[in-house]
Amino acid sequence: xxxxxxxxxxxxxxxxxxxxxxxxxxxxxxxxxxxxxxxxxxxxxxxxxxxxxxxxxxxxxxxxxxxxxxxxxxxxxxxxxxxxxxxxxxxxxxxxxxxxxxxxxxxxxxxxxxxxxxxxxxxxxxxxxxxxxxxxxxxxxxxxxxxxxxxxxxxxxxxxxxxxxxxxxxxxxxxxxxxxxxxxxxxxxxxxxxxxxxxxxxxxxxxxxxxxxxxxxxxxxxxxxxxxxxxxxxxxx
Numbered sequence: 001x002x003x004x005x006x007x008x009x010x011x012x013x014x015x016x017x018x019x020x021x022x023x024x025x026x027x028x029x030x031x032x033x034x035x036x037x038x039x040x041x042x043x044x045x046x047x048x049x050x051x052x053x054x055x056x057x058x059x060x061x062x063x064x065x066x067x068x069x070x071x072x073x074x075x076x077x078x079x080x081x082x083x084x085x086x087x088x089x090x091x092x093x094x095x096x097x098x099x100x101x102x103x104x105x106x107x108x109x110x111x112x113x114x115x116x117x118x119x120x121x122x123x124x125x126x127x128x129x130x131x132x133x134x135x136x137x138x139x140x141x142x143x144x145x146x147x148x149x150x151x152x153x154x155x156x157x158x159x160x161x162x163x164x165x166x167x168x169x170x171x172x173x174x175x176x177x178x179x180x181x182x183x184x185x186x187x188x189x190x191x192x193x194x195x196x197x198x199x200x201x202x203x204x205x206x207x208x209x210x211x212x213x214x215x216x217x218x219x220x221x222x223x224x225x226x227x228x229x230x231x232x233x234x235x236x237x
Contacts, residue, residue: 055088056088057098076175
C-alpha cells in the first residue's frame with residue numbers, strides 16, 4: 001500500500017520505501033502524490049478599508065522599532081482605502097499594556113478592527129517569556145470575546161537585528177502586514193455574519209477564492225521603508 005495515490009510529473013523517478021519496509025520487506029515503491037484540485041470554494045475577505053474605522057495600539061517601549069511598524073501600518077491602511085481621520089493611534093507604555101487598551105477600545109464599538117504593535121527582545125531572564133505569553137493570550141482573548149478583529153503586530157525577537165529586519169528590511173515590515181490582515185478580517189467577519197443572517201456573498205464583502213479573481217498585491221510605499229540606522233533598543237517589555 002502506497003503513502004500517496006496519484007502520480008505527479010517530476011517525481012516519477014524518485015524512490016521511497018513502502019510502509020512494509022519497517023516490517024523487514026525490502027521492496028521499494030515509486031513516490032506518488034495526491035494532486036490538489038485547482039479550484040476549491042472558499043470565502044476570503046477583500047483588501048478594502050473604505051469607510052472602516054481602525055485603532056492602532058502601539059507600545060512606546062523600543063520605540064526605535066515600534067515607530068517604524070506604526071508608520072507602515074498606517075501606510076497599509078491608507079493604501080487600502082482608509083481615511084486618515086478614520087485611524088486612531090493609542091500609545092501605551094509597553095507591550096504588556098496592549099491587551100487592556102485593545103480590549104477597552106474594542107468594547108466602545110467604534111472600531112471595525114484593531115492593530116496591536118509592540119516589540120519584545122529576549123533578555124537574560126525569564127521576563128521575556130512571561131510577557132510574550134501574556135501579551136499573546138490577552139490580545140487573542142480580547143478578539144475572541146469582543147468579536148472585533150485584532151491584528152497581531154508585536155515582534156518577539158531574540159536579537160535587535162531580527163527586529164530591525166522585520167521593521168522594514170530583509171523580512172519586510174510586520175506593521176504593514178498586520179494592517180492588511182486587519183483590513184481583510186474586517187471584510188471576512190462581516191461577510192460571515194451576513195451569510196449567517198441570510199445575506200449573500202455579493203453584498204457581504206466576501207469573494208470566492210476559486211472564482212479566478214485575484215487581488216493585486218499591495219506593497220509599502222518608499223516613505224514607509226526606514227533606513228538601516230541601528231539605534232539602542234531595550235530588552236523586555
